Amino acid sequence: MRIWTPSWNLRNALSGLCVHAIFLLSSICVAWSDRTPEQLAAIMNCSKHERHARNYDYMEGGDVRIRQLFSRTQWFLTIDDNGQINGTQDPTNCYSVLEIRTVSEGGVLAIKGVKSQYYISMNRTGQLQGKRNYNDNCNFKEVFLENYFNAYSSAKWTRNSREMFIALSQKGRPLRGRKTRREHVASHFIPMKCREEERRAD
Ligand SMILES: *[C@@H]1O[C@H](CO)[C@@H](O)[C@H](O)[C@H]1NC(C)=O
Numbered sequence: 001m002r003i004w005t006p007s008w009n010l011r012n013a014l015s016g017l018c019v020h021a022i023f024l025l026s027s028i029c030v031a032w033s034d035r036t037p038e039q040l041a042a043i044m045n046c047s048k049h050e051r052h053a054r055n056y057d058y059m060e061g062g063d064v065r066i067r068q069l070f071s072r073t074q075w076f077l078t079i080d081d082n083g084q085i086n087g088t089q090d091p092t093n094c095y096s097v098l099e100i101r102t103v104s105e106g107g108v109l110a111i112k113g114v115k116s117q118y119y120i121s122m123n124r125t126g127q128l129q130g131k132r133n134y135n136d137n138c139n140f141k142e143v144f145l146e147n148y149f150n151a152y153s154s155a156k157w158t159r160n161s162r163e164m165f166i167a168l169s170q171k172g173r174p175l176r177g178r179k180t181r182r183e184h185v186a187s188h189f190i191p192m193k194c195r196e197e198e199r200r201a202d
Pocket residue numbers: 041042045046049
């Protein structure tokens with residue numbers, strides 16, 4: 001809280017400069033989505049590895065997208081085999097390949113690590129954790145922001161009627177939901193496609 005407030009106010013004060021910085025950043029991110037063939041091969045290999053283990057059970061159905069979530073703070077969101085949420089700067093890290101499934105209308109999604117098979121969940125206190133079994137703590141609302149960025153807020157929990165978001169700090173660490181705001185860069189992500197054919201599809 002104490003850390004965020006001053007820097008955000010500073011950002012507002014410098015909003016003219018900021019617009020420029022944001023514009024540059026989004027160009028960088030779009031460029032990032034043009035992966036090298038080697039990166040794409042490595043990422044596709046991640047999903048191949050998982051295919052036999054896949055078990056949708058009652059999550060069967062709904063639109064499924066395979067994506068990496070690249071944060072505006074320049075990290076790929078990961079969910080590891082211990083259910084830890086973190087950030088990586090390695091674009092071929094298999095724990096960063098995510099299955100994003102539509103759960104219900106109104107942009108409610110569940111996000112699962114393809115390799116770890118853990119869902120991202122947020123509890124009442126706003127802490128992020130990977131969960132083996134899907135429940136409604138794993139539901140997030142996708143909010144479309146300007147400049148290609150999206151934000152993901154808990155569909156279940158709010159704090160003092162404020163939304164709580166999935167967020168990665170400048171150091172790539174997950175933030176407590178109650179420290180997050182829709183307008184903070186830490187809550188902004190670009191969903192990046194992981195497969196060549198998907199890029200052609202649209
Ligand atoms: C693909 O995955 C296998 C097993 O996980 C690994 O041994 C191999 O090096 C990977 N290949 C590439 C191109 O990343």
